[in-house]
Amino acid sequence: xxxxxxxxxxxxxxxxxxxxxxxxxxxxxxxxxxxxxxxxxxxxxxxxxxxxxxxxxxxxxxxxxxxxxxxxxxxxxxxxxxxxxxxxxxxxxxxxxxxxxxxxxxxxxxxxxxxxxxxxxxxxxxxxxxxxxxxxxxxxxxxxxxxxxxxxxxxxxxxxxxxxx
Amino acid sequence: xxxxxxxxxxxxxxxxxxxxxxxxxxxxxxxxxxxxxxxxxxxxxxxxxxxxxxxxxxxxxxxxxxxxxxxxxxxxxxxxxxxxxxxxxxxxxxxxxxxxxxxxxxxxxxxxxxxxxxxxxxxxxxxxxxxxxxxxxxxxxxxxxxxxxxxxxxxxxxxxxxxxxxxxxxxxxxxxxxxxxxxxxxxxxxxxxxxxxxxxxxxxxxxxxxxxxxxxxxxxxxxxxxxxxxxxxxxxxxxxxxxxxxxxxxxxxxxxxxxxxxxxxxxxxxxxxxxxxxxxxxxxxxxxxxxxxxxxxxxxxxxxxxxxxxxxxxxxxxxxxxxxxxxxxxxxxxxxxxxxxxxxxxxxxxxxxxxxxxxxxxxxxxxxxxxxxxxxxxxxxxxxxxxxxxxxxxxxxxxxxxxxxxxxxxxxxxxxxxxxxxxxxxxxxxxxxxxxxxxxxxxxxxxxxxxxxxxxxxxxxxxxxxxxxxxxxxxxxx
Numbered sequence: 177x178x179x180x181x182x183x184x185x186x187x188x189x190x191x192x193x194x195x196x197x198x199x200x201x202x203x204x205x206x207x208x209x210x211x212x213x214x215x216x217x218x219x220x221x222x223x224x225x226x227x228x229x230x231x232x233x234x235x236x237x238x239x240x241x242x243x244x245x246x247x248x249x250x251x252x253x254x255x256x257x258x259x260x261x262x263x264x265x266x267x268x269x270x271x272x273x274x275x276x277x278x279x280x281x282x283x284x285x286x287x288x289x290x291x292x293x294x295x296x297x298x299x300x301x302x303x304x305x306x307x308x309x310x311x312x313x314x315x316x317x318x319x320x321x322x323x324x325x326x327x328x329x330x331x332x333x334x335x336x337x338x339x340x341x
Numbered sequence: 342x343x344x345x346x347x348x349x350x351x352x353x354x355x356x357x358x359x360x361x362x363x364x365x366x367x368x369x370x371x372x373x374x375x376x377x378x379x380x381x382x383x384x385x386x387x388x389x390x391x392x393x394x395x396x397x398x399x400x401x402x403x404x405x406x407x408x409x410x411x412x413x414x415x416x417x418x419x420x421x422x423x424x425x426x427x428x429x430x431x432x433x434x435x436x437x438x439x440x441x442x443x444x445x446x447x448x449x450x451x452x453x454x455x456x457x458x459x460x461x462x463x464x465x466x467x468x469x470x471x472x473x474x475x476x477x478x479x480x481x482x483x484x485x486x487x488x489x490x491x492x493x494x495x496x497x498x499x500x501x502x503x504x505x506x507x508x509x510x511x512x513x514x515x516x517x518x519x520x521x522x523x524x525x526x527x528x529x530x531x532x533x534x535x536x537x538x539x540x541x542x543x544x545x546x547x548x549x550x551x552x553x554x555x556x557x558x559x560x561x562x563x564x565x566x567x568x569x570x571x572x573x574x575x576x577x578x579x580x581x582x583x584x585x586x587x588x589x590x591x592x593x594x595x596x597x598x599x600x601x602x603x604x605x606x607x608x609x610x611x612x613x614x615x616x617x618x619x620x621x622x623x624x625x626x627x628x629x630x631x632x633x634x635x636x637x638x639x640x641x642x643x644x645x646x647x648x649x650x651x652x653x654x655x656x657x658x659x660x661x662x663x664x665x666x667x668x669x670x671x672x673x674x675x676x677x678x679x680x681x682x683x684x685x686x687x688x689x690x691x692x693x694x695x696x697x698x699x700x701x702x703x704x705x706x707x708x709x710x711x712x713x714x715x716x717x718x719x720x721x722x723x724x725x726x727x728x729x730x731x732x733x734x735x736x737x738x739x740x741x742x743x744x745x746x747x748x749x750x751x752x753x754x755x756x757x758x759x760x761x762x763x764x765x766x767x768x769x770x771x772x773x774x775x776x777x778x779x780x781x782x783x784x785x786x787x788x789x790x791x792x793x794x795x796x797x798x799x800x801x802x803x804x805x806x807x808x809x810x811x812x813x814x815x816x817x818x819x
Contacts, residue, residue: 212646220654230658230665271662292665296642300400 189260190234190287195311203304210293216240216280222263225277229267231290235259238284244276256281268294268312385633389641390675392417396638410639414631428702435703448497452523454511455490464513471507473499474525497527504529663809670804678713678797684760685709685752689722692748700729708749712756714796715776723749771799 187208190196196207214233216222222233225245233240240257254276257263263278268291298305372379392413399409456462465482469475475496483491495509505528511521636644645664652660686709693701708722726745734741776796783795 210642210646212649214654214657216654222654223658227658228662230661290661292661293642296397300397300406302401 188287189236190262192260193234193262194315195232195262195265195308198307198311199304203301203307206297206301206304207289207308210297211287211289213285213287215285216283218280218283220280222278222280222284222286223274225274227274228271229264229274230271230292231267231288231294232262232265233257233278233286233288234262236285236287238280238282240284240286241279241281242276243279265312265315267291269316381629382633385630385637387675387679388417388630388634389637390672391679392634392638393641393672394676407639410635413638414635418631431702432706435700438700449494450497451492451494453490453492454485454521456485456487459487461486462513464511466512467493468510468512469495469507469525470509471505471525473497473505473527474507474509476509493523495523495525497525499527502528659813666808667805670808671801674797674800674804681756681760682709682713685712685756688752688755689748692752693726693745696744696748698726698729698745699733704729708752710793713793714780715771716773717776717780719749719753722752771796771803775799 187204190211191199191204196204199207213236216238222240223229235257237259239259240263242254242257242263244252244254246252255263257278264274266272267274268289271291294305294308298309395413396406396409399412400406404412454464462485463482464485467476475498476493485491493509493511499505505526507525509523509525511523513521649657649661649664686705689708690701690705693705698704704722704725707725708719711718711721711725714721723746726749727742730741730745776799779795779799780792783791783793783798785791
């Protein structure tokens with residue numbers, strides 16, 4: 177006999193992304209309550225560059241391409257998100273404009289966590305909010321470190337280039 | 342092939358515009374038709390904005406959302422019941438008293454005439470010797486078959502406190518020689534009034550025997566309404582007016598103005614207490630509002646989520662953003678509004694109590710609620726205060742009016758210095774002309790309640806439209 181409320185089935189592939197991996201089972205269920213499931217047809221826009229962002233998307237099935245349109249109109253392919261990967265996480269922090277567009281390259285299903293829901297969740301369950309936001313900060317911090325390193329290398333390269341000249 | 346154009350629009354654009362207009366108009370019409378049903382939902386919606394922070398707070402302190410909602414609802418219903426039992430009756434009676442003082446309380450006496458004879462009796466006319474006594478509308482002539490009876494109602498509408506005596510002569514066409522006479526008196530002191538203990542009588546009118554339940558009535562002390570004072574004062578000016586403007590000769594200014602004011606005042610004053618009690622005691626409200634409120638509080642988020650789910654992918658991020666912003670603005674506005682109504686009411690009551698105004702509860706409440714209406718609200722408060730002063734001291738002098746005006750000025754100052762800065766979002770800037778316009782439209786459509794709701798509703802619409810507009814500009818819509 178199945179008793180649904182003690183069934184410990186996996187909540188979904190989204191629990192494996194870094195943002196949520198530290199959460200307890202109970203906390204994952206709370207997050208699950210505010211997640212929104214969405215499906216996109218092949219070629220549909222998930223979000224568009226230049227629009228205010230609303231939240232984070234975790235790809236469940238299918239695939240999403242992230243691409244940036246340059247000022248001169250050329251399209252730069254940045255990344256592809258496969259099942260279990262996430263895009264748009266910076267929109268959880270503020271509603272600044274999206275720096276890239278996301279397009280479904282297959283029929284795709286995602287779960288979305290919106291900033292407003294995350295804020296409401298953090299207000300009603302502060303410990304849970306802190307865990308998610310700490311994870312998010314670590315992701316952002318790691319990326320900043322990587323950028324700094326890259327910048328340093330670029331500078332070094334520029335210096336050696338000017339010394340050689 | 343190019344589509345044919347009409348004034349720069351393609352036909353399909355034109356048709357789409359017409360379609361949108363038709364949909365909007367019919368939606369508006371449907372909303373207007375079911376406005377009575379919408380009321381409890383609207384009230385629940387507004388209340389949910391007030392209470393969601395409380396439920397959220399409880400939830401953050403590990404109270405289950407259902408339990409928190411139940412707790413909040415039970416407390417609210419408790420407060421509501423207590424206020425109904427204590428405050429509302431005071432308010433309704435207070436407003437009723439004020440109404441009586443302005444319109445006069447118009448005591449009415451009914452006298453039963455029964456035909457105890459064997460012939461048909463006809464009454465054709467009732468002549469009353471003093472205009473302070475008014476025959477209530479009766480269909481004359483009245484025909485009484487043997488054994489039948491009918492009533493004649495007479496109201497006392499005095500113009501002053503002077504003792505008045507009159508006779509009402511009921512004329513019939515059977516026998517004019519000996520008419521039925523009713524004796525009336527008003528504003529006589531009880532001891533000196535000879536009419537206090539006159540029994541009913543049976544009178545023979547020729548061959549016909551008529552029974553009267555009473556043949557006399559003492560109305561006792563009745564204060565003339567303030568409107569009557571006003572009418573008398575204008576009537577006193579009539580001769581001078583006629584001298585100045587001969588064309589007014591056949592124009593009874595006092596009566597015209599009096600009738601107009603009477604009509605307007607009756608409408609506002611009669612409806613308001615009745616409306617208040619009907620709104621508060623209506624079964625639908627007592628059942629539906631808490632029910633809707635419960636679901637909005639406990640499941641508001643999931644309701645919102647399932648609504649968002651219907652939105653097409655192309656628009657949903659934008660709609661989500663809009664909803665969030667409107668939510669913030671509205672929440673701020675509604676919470677701010679209710680808070681300022683409560684604060685202004687309490688401040689006004691306190692001030693009026695200190696200067697010793699008798700009707701401080703009623704006037705304070707009126708001032709607090711009216712404060713919703715910008716520009717006009719404070720004036721309505723002062724107006725209500727002035728009327729209360731007139732009722733209490735029966736004169737209008739600077740000595741009595743000034744304290745009231747000072748109280749309201751102080752309250753306005755406090756509102757501007759302490760309340761408004763805290764209640765930031767309350768200040769939705771509406772142009773004074775728009776305020777006047779929507780207040781008039783509101784009063785025309787829904788009476789006094791419409792006047793009150795006009796500005797908040799307009800503000801809500803303005804905030805929503807403004808947010809939508811501002812946000813849309815940051816979206817590259819195709």
